[in-house]
Amino acid sequence: MSKEKILIIGANGQIGSVLSAALRDQFGSDSVIATDIRDGAKHQEGIFEILDVLDAAALGSIVERHQVTQIYHLAAILSAKGEANPLKTWDINMNGLFNVLEVAREKGVQKVFHPSSIAVFGSDIPRQHTPQDAVLKPTTVYGMSKVAGELWSQYYFQRYGLDVRSLRYPGVIGYQSDPGGGTTDYAVEIYHYAVKGKPYACFLSQKTMLPMIYMDDAIRATLELMDAPAESIRVRTSYNLAGMSFSPEQIAASIQQEVPGFNVLYQPDFRQKIADSWPESIDDSAARKDWGWQPKYDLDSMTRDMLFHLQEKYASV
Numbered sequence: 001m002s003k004e005k006i007l008i009i010g011a012n013g014q015i016g017s018v019l020s021a022a023l024r025d026q027f028g029s030d031s032v033i034a035t036d037i038r039d040g041a042k043h044q045e046g047i048f049e050i051l052d053v054l055d056a057a058a059l060g061s062i063v064e065r066h067q068v069t070q071i072y073h074l075a076a077i078l079s080a081k082g083e084a085n086p087l088k089t090w091d092i093n094m095n096g097l098f099n100v101l102e103v104a105r106e107k108g109v110q111k112v113f114h115p116s117s118i119a120v121f122g123s124d125i126p127r128q129h130t131p132q133d134a135v136l137k138p139t140t141v142y143g144m145s146k147v148a149g150e151l152w153s154q155y156y157f158q159r160y161g162l163d164v165r166s167l168r169y170p171g172v173i174g175y176q177s178d179p180g181g182g183t184t185d186y187a188v189e190i191y192h193y194a195v196k197g198k199p200y201a202c203f204l205s206q207k208t209m210l211p212m213i214y215m216d217d218a219i220r221a222t223l224e225l226m227d228a229p230a231e232s233i234r235v236r237t238s239y240n241l242a243g244m245s246f247s248p249e250q251i252a253a254s255i256q257q258e259v260p261g262f263n264v265l266y267q268p269d270f271r272q273k274i275a276d277s278w279p280e281s282i283d284d285s286a287a288r289k290d291w292g293w294q295p296k297y298d299l300d301s302m303t304r305d306m307l308f309h310l311q312e313k314y315a316s317v
Contacts, residue, residue, distance in 0.1 A: 003031060004031055005033070005066050006023050006031055006070045006071075007033045007070070008023065008071075009051060009071065009073045010035075010053075010075030011034035011035055011040060011048070011074070012038055012040040013075075014172060015074055015172060015218065016036070016072075017040075017044075017176060017177050018176045018177070019074070020032060022219050023223075026223065029045060029047070032047065034049075036048075036050065036051065037053070038050075053075045053092070053096035053099055054095055054096060056099040060107065063104075063107045063109065064107060069109060069110045070111045070113070070226070071104055071109055071113070072222075073096070073112065075092070076092065076093045076115075077093060077142065079117075079142040080182060080183050080270075082141045083142075089145065090145055093141075093145035093146075094149070100114070101153070101156050101162065104156075104162055105162055109162075111163045111226060112153075113164075113222065113225075114164055114165075114166050114238075116146045116167065116168045116238035118130075118170050118210075118278050118279055118282065119140055119142050119143035119274075119278065120138050120150065121136060121143075122143070123139070127279050128279075129281050131240075132239070138277075139274065139277045140274055146168075146238075150237040151237065153166055153238070154236040158236070163230055165225050165226060165233060165236075167239050167287075168238045168241055168282075169213065169218060170212050170213050170241065170282060171210055171213070172214075172215055173187050173214055173215060174214070183274045183278075184212060184275075186203055186204055186248060187210075190248075190255065191255065191307060191310055192310060194259045194262045194307065195307060195314055196314065199263040199265060200252075200265070201267050202248045202265065202267065203267060203271050203272070204248055204275050205248070206248050206249035206264075207249065208247055209247045209280035210246075210247075211244075211245045211278075211280070212243055212244055213243030213297075214244075214295075214305070216296070216305075217295045221241055224292070224293065225293075233290065234290050239284070239290075240286060241287055241293070242281065242284040242295065243297060244295070245280055250299065251303070252264040255307070258304065
């Protein structure tokens with residue numbers, strides 16, 4: 001069996017930085033090529049190259065030179081930042097994906113991971129336990145690009161046999177990197193403020209329920225999906241993925257159990273309208289049935305782990 005060579009695009013991002021380390025642990029440092037449009041060599045252990053995903057020739061060169069067998073394509077502009085520049089968001093999110101799919105098809109790459117998001121859902125859905133096959137009418141350019149990306153991923157599988165796999169990530173919470181401009185990022189920022197002993201001004205209202213997942217579970221889900229036998233993958237658009245659902249007041253209460261006196265103010269901004277169009281909870285039964293998905297973290301166990309690691313982080317600064 002030939003050795004796997006893994007290419008990560010967008011390796012400096014919130015998920016990419018953690019996924020890169022997990023893939024190096026699984027396959028070995030010399031088997032993982034981390035890339036990003038920004039220099040990240042000092043943050044990445046092992047092979048790192050600068051890559052603009054819109055440069056198809058450079059992408060193809062890296063795939064050929066390293067004999068890449070799997071691509072994890074994480075480069076994108078997220079929901080809240082995307083609304084500030086819709087046309088640029090569409091260009092990067094869609095043309096970047098086209099370059100990945102075409103290079104993978106032309107160069108014989110065996111597997112591609114392309115993340116989707118709960119941003120694919122719009123207001124015309126059951127907001128509780130949103131089903132796998134819910135109607136997709138997103139309200140953001142980011143969500144529109146993810147819907148189109150899901151369909152193109154399925155098309156490349158059906159037309160060319162390219163093994164593209166995808167997860168609809170809920171809000172991803174982790175201590176490893178700073179928030180990346182998403183609507184759910186309040187649930188990362190709030191822990192940083194708690195550890196610093198500062199009050200937090202939340203940009204969503206206190207009752208806004210949203211689906212979330214802890215970074216450890218998100219990374220494990222990604223690896224488990226990609227390791228699953230091809231015949232187990234019945235969904236070729238993108239799998240619903242769930243960890244937990246909570247509101248800002250619930251995460252504040254969880255933190256206050258560990259950090260008494262922590263204060264949260266609620267100052268909803270334009271991101272409230274985006275959040276109001278998204279699910280409150282997700283039905284991920286297809287992922288559980290097809291490849292055995294099962295989250296490990298709930299809100300309180302996540303809070304304890306987040307605070308522990310962030311206290312370590314700030315103590316060392």
